[in-house]
Amino acid sequence: MSDSRFPIPESRPLRIAVLASGRGSNLQALIDAIAGGRLDARIVGVFSDRSGALALQRANAAGIPAQAILPRAFANRLAFDEEFFSRVDAAGPDVIVCAGYMRLISEHAVDAHRGRLVNIHPSLLPAFKGLHTHAQALEAGVAEHGASVHYVTPDLDGGPVIAQVRVPVQPGDDAESLARRVLAREHPLLVETLSLFAARRLALRDDRVQLDGVALSTPLQLAANQPFA
């Protein structure tokens, strides 16, 4: 399926909407990168399914419009997503970033935003989908763990992977220590990936990630403290 119906206009800073259910440290990384001139973008809205999400406070502190839309007010997922995404769309984002957004998104909403909806997931996808990824990685005994940014498709954590960062598992790691080190690398991964969107270098076409019009054969890999080549 072609996703060229969403060409991102070149004429202005990338407009980003962030969906977040909790802590919002990835949101903060984007806020800081924009403020520091490292990401040519504007966060046009933060949207949460939880009124107590720290992400909403971070948005308020940065002067970014933020709102919580609570699922319990809706009859079902479809009705919730219809209202939720109509508010997201009203902000006019070029890219919608799920950064710790903990709700499943209906297929209808995913399809309506295909090619513009991305998620950051704390594992080297396709390994360790779903929750408790750090515990899953330790349980499996892998030497390397990490994080991925991928396009969202109806297949949970299964959409085309744009970019990854690898984090070695250390002797004595528990889920918390591993999560801490992965999270520290998620932040530059997300910023760098969005920089590629901001430079209009990324597209999703025929279910493949394209960089500068060429399909990637493997996800981009973020090296330590290096931007993508």
Ligand code: GRF
């Ligand atoms: C991150 O580990 C992200 O990969 C996962 O949820 C966590 C969100 O953290 N999807 P934060 O809310 O950005 O601090």
